């Protein structure tokens with residue numbers, strides 16, 4: 686009854702200037718489409734990873750002027766593919782800080798959904814790596830689901846994956862697939878990446894698509910790679926390891942129904958009280 690389709694995750698090493706990054710997504714999207722992909726997804730901040738704040742502010746555009754968004758719309762139309770630009774760093778109206786924004790593009794090249802990353806990576810890692818994402822980016826406040834021909838996509842970005850209740854809320858809002866484009870650090874990737882993403886798939890009974898940045902970027906910043914496609918039962922269907930390229934898997938919406946029938950936990954939310962507090966309803 687349900688139709689299967691092919692989803693591809695592009696894995697890339699985004700450079701500080703946009704032009705080579707556009708070439709990379711164009712070439713890999715065409716390759717993935719030729720290999721049969723119906724939905725192609727790119728990592729977080731596909732358009733630029735620019736460590737220098739001033740340099741980044743000089744390069745970023747409002748979305749209407751962003752060259753990668755324009756190229757992505759042409760590419761979706763040219764190849765007839767659904768294209769998720771996992772995120773672009775873009776200027777935000779009426780704000781000094783940027784938006785870390787995911788765009789879902791239809792095969793007609795239309796922008797059908799946008800999502801601004803909600804959770805900001807403000808973290809000091811043991812190895813001396815330090816990030817203050819909220820200095821540059823304004824956090825979003827709106828959760829987003831978007832309808833694809835094969836089901837409903839819950840759109841998230843990277844560090845969001847650590848906030849399980851967001852994913853549960855998206856699943857309760859009808860999501861059957863979750864996108865988690867990322868630019869993960871190497872130490873946190875080694876320790877947490879596969880486990881967290883498999884957990885999000887298992888607890889929601891959703892497919893998880895996680896296209897990732899990989900390798901060494903400007904000024905020695907390194908990202909973990911391992912773009913993943915995970916089934917609603919928690920099986921890793923594809924892992925891109927560390928190479929630039931893409932991975933692809935066949936997606937069967939019936940597997941969502943099957944996983945949720947085996948373990949119907951998504952329908953078993955219960956209200957509860959914390960000590961000394963009134964009873965609260967976590968989800969409907």
Ligand SMILES: O=C(O)CNC(=O)[C@H](CS)NC(=O)CCC(=O)C(=O)O
Nearest residue numbers: 730806816818843844868869870873
């Ligand atoms: O900086 C940019 O240009 C765009 N933003 C990112 O790359 C963000 C913030 S630094 N990276 C993450 O959220 C990694 C999360 C992570 O690694 C974890 O949760 O362990």
